[in-house]
Amino acid sequence: MSHYRIKIEERNNGEKRYIPQVSRLVISGGWIKRQRIDWDNILTYDYGHRTDSSIKHSYSTEKEALENVESYKKQIDKKIGEEVKSVTYKMI
DSSP states (O other): OOOEEEEEEEOTTSOEEEEEEEEEEEEEOSSSOEEEEEEEEEEEETTEEEEESSOOOOBSSHHHHHHHHHHHHHHHHHHHHTSOOOOOOOOO
16 A cells, blocks of 8 residues: 655745655665665656655656646556456366
8 A cells, every 4th residue: 555645845935835745665684674765756757656865756746746646546547447356267
């Protein structure tokens, strides 16, 4: 289950920018496993959404950022819905 948040950056001129983000669990280590949560920015393109930790796209209003998060959730739900649940064979 992913968690979502909106990062709010306040500029020196008083302007606020809103960056939608999604969490990602990272497991690292050899014998001893370590877990941490990284936050990736949600990027919107003509063909859909993508996440990246170094590139960011900010919005001028919180409403636009929330709409982006909801659109990203719908894309992920659609992708999960299209995955194969089970396979059966019929002998003929």
